[in-house]
Amino acid sequence: MMRGRKEEKLAKKSKSMKSRKQKFRLGKGEARQIVISRPGNYEIELAGEGAEVEVLGLLLTQGKEKLKIKIRLVHRKLNTNSDALIKAVAKDGSKVELTGMIKIQKEAQKTQAFLREDVLIASTRAQAELAPNLEIEADDVSASHAATAGKIDEEQLFYLMSRGMEKETAELLIIEGFLREVVEKIKDKKVRQKMDRKVKEKVYNLNKKVVDRGG
Amino acid sequence: MSRLAPIGIRRKQDDPVDKAYKYGFAKSTDDYVFRSAPGLSLKKVEAISAEKKEPGWMLKIRQEAFKVFQRMKNPEWGGDLSQIDYDSIRYYLKPVERQERRWENVPRDIQDTFERLGIPEAERHSLAGVKAQYDSEVVYGSLKKDLEKKKVVFMGMDEGLKEHPELIKEYFSKLVPKVDNKFAALNTAVWSGGSFIYIPSGVEVQLPLQAYFRINAPYAGQFERTLIIADEGAKLHYVEGCSAPAYSSESLHSAVVEIFVKRGARVQYTTVQNWYKTVYNLVTKRAWVEEEGEMAWTDFNMGSKLTMKYPSFILAGKKARGETLSMAMAGEGQHQDAGSKAIHLAPETTSTITSKSISKKGGRTSYRGLVSIGPEAKGVKSKVVCDALILDPQSRSDTYPTNKVFNSEVSLEYEATVSKIGEEQLFYLMSRGLSEAAAGKLIVSGFVEPLVKKLPLEYAVEMNRLIDLQMEGGVG
Numbered sequence: 001m002m003r004g005r006k007e008e009k010l011a012k013k014s015k016s017m018k019s020r021k022q023k024f025r026l027g028k029g030e031a032r033q034i035v036i037s038r039p040g041n042y043e044i045e046l047a048g049e050g051a052e053v054e055v056l057g058l059l060l061t062q063g064k065e066k067l068k069i070k071i072r073l074v075h076r077k078l079n080t081n082s083d084a085l086i087k088a089v090a091k092d093g094s095k096v097e098l099t100g101m102i103k104i105q106k107e108a109q110k111t112q113a114f115l116r117e118d119v120l121i122a123s124t125r126a127q128a129e130l131a132p133n134l135e136i137e138a139d140d141v142s143a144s145h146a147a148t149a150g151k152i153d154e155e156q157l158f159y160l161m162s163r164g165m166e167k168e169t170a171e172l173l174i175i176e177g178f179l180r181e182v183v184e185k186i187k188d189k190k191v192r193q194k195m196d197r198k199v200k201e202k203v204y205n206l207n208k209k210v211v212d213r214g215g
Numbered sequence: 216m217s218r219l220a221p222i223g224i225r226r227k228q229d230d231p232v233d234k235a236y237k238y239g240f241a242k243s244t245d246d247y248v249f250r251s252a253p254g255l256s257l258k259k260v261e262a263i264s265a266e267k268k269e270p271g272w273m274l275k276i277r278q279e280a281f282k283v284f285q286r287m288k289n290p291e292w293g294g295d296l297s298q299i300d301y302d303s304i305r306y307y308l309k310p311v312e313r314q315e316r317r318w319e320n321v322p323r324d325i326q327d328t329f330e331r332l333g334i335p336e337a338e339r340h341s342l343a344g345v346k347a348q349y350d351s352e353v354v355y356g357s358l359k360k361d362l363e364k365k366k367v368v369f370m371g372m373d374e375g376l377k378e379h380p381e382l383i384k385e386y387f388s389k390l391v392p393k394v395d396n397k398f399a400a401l402n403t404a405v406w407s408g409g410s411f412i413y414i415p416s417g418v419e420v421q422l423p424l425q426a427y428f429r430i431n432a433p434y435a436g437q438f439e440r441t442l443i444i445a446d447e448g449a450k451l452h453y454v455e456g457c458s459a460p461a462y463s464s465e466s467l468h469s470a471v472v473e474i475f476v477k478r479g480a481r482v483q484y485t486t487v488q489n490w491y492k493t494v495y496n497l498v499t500k501r502a503w504v505e506e507e508g509e510m511a512w513t514d515f516n517m518g519s520k521l522t523m524k525y526p527s528f529i530l531a532g533k534k535a536r537g538e539t540l541s542m543a544m545a546g547e548g549q550h551q552d553a554g555s556k557a558i559h560l561a562p563e564t565t566s567t568i569t570s571k572s573i574s575k576k577g578g579r580t581s582y583r584g585l586v587s588i589g590p591e592a593k594g595v596k597s598k599v600v601c602d603a604l605i606l607d608p609q610s611r612s613d614t615y616p617t618n619k620v621f622n623s624e625v626s627l628e629y630e631a632t633v634s635k636i637g638e639e640q641l642f643y644l645m646s647r648g649l650s651e652a653a654a655g656k657l658i659v660s661g662f663v664e665p666l667v668k669k670l671p672l673e674y675a676v677e678m679n680r681l682i683d684l685q686m687e688g689g690v691g
Contacts, residue, residue, distance in 0.1 A: 106608065121623035130618040136633050139605040144632035147616070151623040 026051035028077075033187050036086070037195060039067040046073075046080035046108075057086035058182045058195070060175075060202045061094035061126075068097040073115070075108035084115040087182050089175050089203075090126035101133040102143060109138045115145040120178050122152060122171065176203045254302040257281055260404050263307050267373055267407075270380055273387075280393040280403035287397040293583070294521040294550045299495060304467050306405045306438065362420065368413040369424055372440050375411030382413060386442055390473040390501050390529075398469040398497045402438045409439030409470065414449035414480075423452040423485070423671050441472040445480040445508075454671065456487040466494040468519075474502040476510050478532065483511040487674060490518040492548055498524040506532030506561075512539040513669050515678060516551045525583060527556035530564035530592075540666045541570040544682065545578030545610070554584035554616075559592040568599040571663050575606035575686075581613040586627060593624035601631035604662055606655075656686045 020040035026032055028048030036042055036057040044053055053073070061067045073082050082102065090096045098117045119128040132145040152174050160170035179199050186192035252259075260281045264274040289296045362369065368379065376383055393403040414420060445451050468490065476482050482502065490496055496519040502510040512526035528537035543551035557566035572580035582601045603612040614631045636658050644654035660667075660679060667678050 109608070119620070121620060121625070124623050126623060128618075128620045130620075130627075130629070131616060132614075132629070132631075133616070134612070134614040134631060134633060136603075136605065136612045139608045139610060139635045141605075142632075142634050144630065145614070146630040147618055147627070148629070149618065149620045149627040150625060 024053075026053055026080075035186055035191055035195065036069060036071070037198065039069055041070045041072075043072045044074070044082070046075045046082065047077065048080075049077045050079045051077070052081040053083075054185070055082065055084035055086070056182045056185055057084070057088075057098075058179050058199065059086075059088040059096060059098075060091070060179070060199075061088070061096045062091040062202075063094060064092070065094040066097070067094070068099070070097075070099040072101045073103065073113070075102070075104045075111045075113060077108055079110045080108055081112045082114065085182060085185070086115075086117045087120075087179055088118075088128070089120045089122055089178060090128055091122045091175075093123070093125040095127040095129070097129045097131075098147075099131045099133070100145065101135070102145065104134075104136045104138050104141055104143060106137045109140040111138065111141040111143070113141070113143040113145075117145075117147040118178075119147075119149045120152065120175065121149060122175055172203055176200065179203070253305050255281070255284075255304075255306055255405070259306065263405060263407065266307075267376075269376060272384060273376065276388060276393075277404045277406075280400050281405075283393045284397060284400035284404055287394075287400055289397055290523075293523045293581075294552045296495070296497075296521070299467060307407055365418050365420075366415050367418060367420060368411065370411055372409040372411045372442065373407070375442070379411070379413070382444070383411065383442065386444060386473065386475060387440075388473075390475070390503050391471050391499050395499060399471055399499045402440060402469050402471040402499070406438045406440035406471070408437075409441040409472075410443070410453070411441070412443040412451065412453065414445045414451050416446040416477075417448040418446075419450040420452070423454045425454045425456070437466075437468045437470065439470045441470070443472075443474045443482060443484075445474075445476050445482050447478045447480060449477070449480045451481070452483040452485065452671070454485045454487075454674065456489070456674070466490075468494055468496045468498070470498045470500075472498070472500040472526075474500075474510065476502055476504045476508040476535075478505045479507045480505075481509040481511075483513065484526070485513040485670060485674070486515060487670075487678065488514075488516045488518055488522065492518065492520050492546075494519045496522040496524065498522075500524065500526040502526075502528045502537070504528055504530050504532065504535040504537060507534045508532060509536045510538070512541070512555065513666070514539065514541045514553065514555075515666075515670075516541075516543045516553050517682075518549075519551075520548065521550045521552070523552045525554045525556050525585075527558065527585075528566070529558045529560060530566065531560050533561045533563055535561060535564045537564075537566045539568045539570075540669055541568070541582075542663055542666045543570070543572040543580045543582075545572070545574045545580045547576040547578060550579045550581070552581040552583055554582045556585040557587070557597060558585070559588045559595045559597070562592055563594040564592060565595065566597045568601075569666065570599075570601040571666055572601075572603045572612060573606065573659060573662070574603070574610035574612050577607075577609040577611075579611040579613070581615060582631070583615045585617045585619070586629070587619045588621060588625050588627065590621040593622055595625045595627075597625070597627045599629040602662070603631070603633040604659065605633060605635050652686075656683055659686055 022042050024034060024044045026046050029050045031052040033054045046053060057069055059067060059069055086098055088096045088098060096119060100115045100117060102113045102115055104111050104113060115132050117130050117132055119130060121128055128149050130147040130149060132147050134143060134145060136143055152171055156174050157170055160173060161167060176199060183192060183195045183199060186195055260277050264277055388403060391399050393400045474482055504510045510528045514526055516522050526539055530537055537557055539555035541553055541555060543553050545551045555568045568584055570582045574580045580603060586597050586599060588595050601614050605612050612633050616629055618627055618629055620627060636655060640658055641654050644657060645651060667675050670678055
């Protein structure tokens with residue numbers, strides 16, 4: 001098929017943003033922290049007794065993007081724990097979709113599962129869809145999930161502006177702070193620093209050099 | 216005495232299947248005036264309309280709906296609908312020719328049934344008015360004099376169609392169209408019975424209006440259609456309670472309720488559902504709420520084999536409010552798939568959905584809900600809280616919420632927790648002398664108390680007794 005330059009560019013772009021599928025499997029006694037920063041389908045299986053997983057997710061959508069993070073967390077064995085926190089920001093006219101399914105199977109007694117999805121809708125035209133699901137077949141468990149969506153807190157904005165900051169800058173700072181909660185929980189130093197940089201880049205739309213310079 | 220309690224209580228130890236079910240009795244259906252053979256066809260739909268002597272436009276609505284029913288498929292989500300055999304259900308049964316106003320003239324058979332279910336008791340307790348349905352037809356109703364003076368209309372749907380055709384034509388099927396889902400189409404084609412209520416502007420109906428349904432014959436489907444219109448500033452509380460006898464053949468209940476809440480009006484619709492464990496209860500309930508109007512659904516699901524029901528409100532006017540309190544209890548062989556849908560179209564609207572569910576002995580409860588906040592709906596606040604108790608390892612609990620937000624000026628909160636009865640709570644109560652069973656019952660009562668206290672007193676009492684009964688069947 002013959003493609004013009006424009007089509008070529010679009011095709012490349014959509015490929016990199018193509019839905020990725022990743023699977024994680026934790027064995028007996030294994031403890032892991034999984035950081036998700038790109039859209040896609042993620043399946044996490046707690047297949048061994050005593051396995052523990054902490055899932056941290058961050059996503060920022062802008063322009064006309066429509067991005068989705070779908071997480072499926074399956075507890076198969078006794079005494080498994082999961083703790084998931086996903087935070088997303090939707091800017092401009094973009095849409096963010098967060099779907100989280102926690103499934104606790106019959107054998108997975110004494111399980112603790114927790115999932116939280118928070119979306120900051122940073123522009124008037126932005127949209128969000130949140131669907132945290134639970135399917136529980138064991139009784140000796142403690143499972144909960146929560147979802148919130150809202151815009152930038154007026155009071156926080158007022159506070160920053162009353163200290164001389166311009167509205168646009170204040171908004172960006174609040175957005176960075178919103179995502180920072182997740183970044184700060186990342187245990188691996190290298191990953192944490194990388195995410196910190198990535199968040200700053202995306203939020204302030206700056207290139208790498210400026211950020212490294214501390215600008 | 217509580218409104219839902221039978222007057223006579225069987226002392227014999229019955230079949231274990233019936234033991235937990237107090238309302239397990241049936242009347243013969245051979246003396247029915249008009250009996251519909253099993254299965255459905257366009258001719259049968261036309262026969263129903265002819266028998267009721269309906270206007271042409273209603274016949275047309277039924278015919279169109281039947282065609283839609285034929286081509287639509289069962290939903291692919293929710294409970295297991297694979298066992299429903301549409302060809303073996305009877306869709307229309309009518310016990311008496313015309314609606315009776317005085318209790319004494321109602322056939323003995325039917326009187327007995329309602330006597331056991333406590334309807335005369337209710338009358339004595341001066342409830343506003345009672346409409347009692349017996350297999351597809353509103354048999355008896357009485358409207359208190361002061362309601363008549365206020366020009367409140369409260370009658371069966373069939374009677375309503377004869378006396379207020381223009382009003383019904385204006386609203387019928389406008390909120391739940393035949394294409395909404397397969398069961399709405401079915402209901403629109405074969406509906407019979409149900410309530411028609413119109414409350415004029417500014418009128419407050421102090422006492423709850425009640426209706427009572429009953430499925431009797433095997434394979435009898437109940438397809439009542441209810442239409443409630445509350446004019447500006449009106450206030451109404453409508454209570455619906457159900458029961459069915461112990462039959463092992465499947466029974467289909469597919470009702471549709473449409474409610475129009477006009478400016479500043481308030482409607483509360485309470486349902487106590489206690490169908491026997493062989494009944495499929497697939498219901499579509501929806502309210503349209505105008506500016507500063509308020510709609511409250513109080514939905515208690517205790518019975519049936521499978522219930523799929525999501526009472527909804529469309530908040531179409533500024534500052535409209537919607538609230539759903541949903542309780543579901545699923546025991547052996549039961550699946551309660553219930554929840555609510557809050558659709559915010561207008562600004563400054565608020566919605567609250569509270570769901571409490573209990574599953575035991577292999578039962579399954581699923582909360583299924585939707586909160587949708589449209590692009591014009593600025594300044595919206597929505598809060599959804601779901602709590603579920605799983606009482607044993609064989610049981611199951613699910614939550615499937617969907618939250619769609621199309622503008623930024625919103626505050627949306629959703630949370631759900633699932634757990635079993637706390638060890639510490641049990642220990643505490645047992646250390647004070649209660650047996651494990653009694654402690655379990657007390658904890659479950661406490662769990663549902665915030666919802667039960669929203670019921671009218673006699674229902675609250677009966678609800679607590681029903682819950683106790685369900686718990687007795689299971690704990691230990």
